[in-house]
Amino acid sequence: xxxxxTAYIGLGSNLEDPVQQLKTALQxxxxxxxxxxxxxxxxxxxxxxxxxxxxxxxxAVAKLExxxxxxxxxxxxxxxxxxxxxxxxxxxxxxTLDLDLLLFDDQIISHPRLIVPHAHMHERGFVLLPLAExxxxxxxxxxxxxxxxxxxxxxxxxxxxxxxx
Ligand code: ROI
Numbered sequence: 159x160x161x162x163x164t165a166y167i168g169l170g171s172n173l174e175d176p177v178q179q180l181k182t183a184l185q186x187x188x189x190x191x192x193x194x195x196x197x198x199x200x201x202x203x204x205x206x207x208x209x210x211x212x213x214x215x216x217x218a219v220a221k222l223e224x225x226x227x228x229x230x231x232x233x234x235x236x237x238x239x240x241x242x243x244x245x246x247x248x249x250x251x252x253x254t255l256d257l258d259l260l261l262f263d264d265q266i267i268s269h270p271r272l273i274v275p276h277a278h279m280h281e282r283g284f285v286l287l288p289l290a291e292x293x294x295x296x297x298x299x300x301x302x303x304x305x306x307x308x309x310x311x312x313x314x315x316x317x318x319x320x321x322x323x
Contacts, residue, residue, distance in 0.1 A: 165231060166293070167220045168258040168276065168285045176200035176216035177201060178321060179255050181240060187220050187239075187257075190234050197221040199288035200322045205315040208250030208283060216319065219260070228262050234270050235259060260285065264299050277300055283313035291322070 167187065171179040180201055188195035199219045206212050224231055235257040242255035260276045267274040279285045280301045285314045286308045289296065 159192050162223050162225050163227075163263050165222045165224055165228075165259060166237065166259075166261040166289060167222060167265075168256070168260050168279070168289075169218045169220060170215050170256040170258075170284070171254055171269070172206065172213040172215040173250050173254045176213075178216050180216055183238065183255055183257065184218070184283040186238055187222060190219040190222075190224070190226075190231075190238075193231075193234075195220055196223050196278060197292045198290045198322050200318045201320040202284065202288055203315045203316075203319050204284040207284070212252040215284065217288060217316075219285065219292060221292055228259065228265070228267055228272060228274065229269070231262075232259055239260050258285075259300070260289070261296075266299050275301065279308050281311065283308075283311050283316055286311060287313045288315050 169180050171181055182196050184195060203217045204217050206215060214240050239257055241256050258276050260279050262274050265274060271305060275298050280298055286304060290304045290308055298304060301307060
């Protein structure tokens with residue numbers, strides 16, 4: 159790999175065996191071209207943000223080293239979502255696999271296809287708690303330290319399902 163970047167990916171699923179969806183997705187992230195998985199959080203169960211009439215989610219965060227540029231990485235993530243036959247029937251409704259590009263080095267990206275840091279991450283416990291588990295000293299570009307942000311956010315709906323190895 160040439161110039162390597164650090165990227166954080168948020169994973170989420172609430173359909174078709176979510177724990178297995180995430181375990182498989184973590185292995186697949188490690189197999190992407192020019193990319194390796196360097197850390198994965200525990201798997202967490204979480205109450206749905208948005209419409210409540212859907213199953214609980216399983217969430218996790220992965221840390222990648224990659225020499226892909228942001229849009230090339232996004233293409234790979236979207237292709238992976240497709241291989242999980244991603245179902246998305248309605249806005250903020252249930253899904254088989256969501257892969258969100260949360261952070262890319264300390265870059266701020268504003269592109270028609272990609273906003274980094276991810277637009278809602280600083281308000282979502284299901285992203286911040288797993289992220290803080292693997293990178294407690296992180297700061298979010300333009301938003302401050304993860305521990306400060308997390309201290310203002312409810313995380314009592316989150317439970318560790320499977321400890322990271
Ligand atoms: N809620 C939770 N708890 N976890 C998610 O991954 C998630 N993803 C979404 C919406 C529907 C906003 N709610 C979520 O896309």
